[in-house]
Amino acid sequence: MSYRIISKLVDFLPPEFLHFLFLNSLKLRFFKKKKRFENLQTNVCGMSLDNPVGLAAGFDKNAEAISGIFDLGFGFVELGTVTPMPQKGNAKPRVFKIPEFEAVIQRLGFNNLGIENFVRNLKKFKKKKNNFIGVNIGKNKNSSNSFEDYSLLYGIAKDYADYITINVSSPNTPGLRDLQKKENINELVKNLPSKKKKPTFVKISPDLEEKELDDICDIALENNKIDGLIVTNTTISRPLLTTRPIKNSWKVDEAGGLSGPPLRKLNNKIIKKVYSRTKGKLIIVGVGGISSGKDVFEKISLGCNLVQLYTSLIYQGPNLVLDILSELSYLLEKHKIENINNLIGTNIKL
Numbered sequence: 001m002s003y004r005i006i007s008k009l010v011d012f013l014p015p016e017f018l019h020f021l022f023l024n025s026l027k028l029r030f031f032k033k034k035k036r037f038e039n040l041q042t043n044v045c046g047m048s049l050d051n052p053v054g055l056a057a058g059f060d061k062n063a064e065a066i067s068g069i070f071d072l073g074f075g076f077v078e079l080g081t082v083t084p085m086p087q088k089g090n091a092k093p094r095v096f097k098i099p100e101f102e103a104v105i106q107r108l109g110f111n112n113l114g115i116e117n118f119v120r121n122l123k124k125f126k127k128k129k130n131n132f133i134g135v136n137i138g139k140n141k142n143s144s145n146s147f148e149d150y151s152l153l154y155g156i157a158k159d160y161a162d163y164i165t166i167n168v169s170s171p172n173t174p175g176l177r178d179l180q181k182k183e184n185i186n187e188l189v190k191n192l193p194s195k196k197k198k199p200t201f202v203k204i205s206p207d208l209e210e211k212e213l214d215d216i217c218d219i220a221l222e223n224n225k226i227d228g229l230i231v232t233n234t235t236i237s238r239p240l241l242t243t244r245p246i247k248n249s250w251k252v253d254e255a256g257g258l259s260g261p262p263l264r265k266l267n268n269k270i271i272k273k274v275y276s277r278t279k280g281k282l283i284i285v286g287v288g289g290i291s292s293g294k295d296v297f298e299k300i301s302l303g304c305n306l307v308q309l310y311t312s313l314i315y316q317g318p319n320l321v322l323d324i325l326s327e328l329s330y331l332l333e334k335h336k337i338e339n340i341n342n343l344i345g346t347n348i349k350l
C-alpha cells in the first residue's frame, strides 16, 4: 500500500503522534533508499555531499534518528532547533495539517530536550564519509540573555557539527525574530566564540521588510563570522490559503508558521532578492515549499547552493527524497547541465 493511502487512513491521529511514529521508524532503520547520482554531487564549506537536498530543521529536534534520516537519501541533515535548557513548547494542539494544500501551520515553540541530551545523542552517531550535519540553535523562551544562549550553544555544538545555524526567525518564540534587526544580529554574532569556528548560517524569516532583508544581507557579507543564509523559515502570512477549509482540522487564522507549497512563491521571491544582493559571495540554502525535483531545480537556478525540505516529507513519505533526486538528475541531463553546481544562479526556467 502506498504511503499516501496509509497516511490518509491514519489522518485522524494527531500530527505530533504521527511524527513520533515516523521518527521511531527511522530510528529502527526501516527504510534504505540511498542512491548516488553522479551529476548531483556537490561541494560546500570544504565538504563533499552526495546531493544538495537536505532535511530542514524541526524534524529531528533532539538528534535521535540521524542514520535513519540519511537512509532516506538526504545529502545533509539539519538537527534542532536545540535550546540550552529542555522546554515543553506551546500548549497542544499546536500542529495543524492543511491537506487541501499539503501544507502545515504549527506553533510548536522549540519543544526539545535541551543541549545536554542533544550532544549525548549526537555522540552516539557513527559519522560516515559525506555525512554533512548542521545544528540549528535557538534561545530558551524564558532566557534572560538571548546572546548568552546562542554563545553557549555555539560553543558546545561546534565540536559536533559541520555547520551551525543561528535560528532567529521562528515565529513561535516571542521576541525571537527581533534578533534579526541590524544591531541585534551584529551583537549576537559578535558574542559567538571565535575559536575553532564552524561554517555559520543565519536562518531568516520570509516576513522581513525589504530594508530589513537588505540589512541582513549586508551584515552577512561584511561579517566574516557568517558564511551563509538559510532562506527561509515559516511565514506568519497566509499566502494562497484563499479557499475555505474542506476539512475542519484547521482555520486560516490559526496562529503559527505556515510551511509547504503555499510558501514556495514567497520563498523564491526572497531567494531571488538575497542572491541579487549577495551575488554568489554567500552560501544560500533555500527552504520553503519544495515537493518535487522541479522545485529544487527552480531554487538552485535562482541562486541556492543547497536546499532543504520538511513539510512534503509529511505528505509524501519515505520515497520522496529518491523521487526528487531522480527527477532533478533527469532535468539536469535534459538541459545538458553536467553537474548541479553549474545550475546555481543561471535562472533557467523550466
Ligand SMILES: Cc1cc2nc3c(=O)[nH]c(=O)nc-3n(C[C@H](O)[C@H](O)[C@H](O)COP(=O)(O)O)c2cc1C
Pocket (backbone or CB within 6 Å): 056, 057, 058, 059, 061, 080, 081, 095, 104, 106, 108, 110, 136, 167, 170, 203, 232, 233, 234, 258, 259, 260, 261, 263, 287, 288, 289, 290, 308, 309, 310, 311, 312
Ligand atoms: C512541524 C515543523 C517544525 C519546525 N521546527 C523548526 C525548528 O525547530 N527550527 C527551524 O529553524 N525551523 C523549523 N521549521 C521550519 C522548517 O525548517 C522550514 O524552514 C519550513 O518548514 C519551510 O520548509 P518546508 O515548506 O519544506 O516545510 C519547522 C517546520 C515544521 C513544519
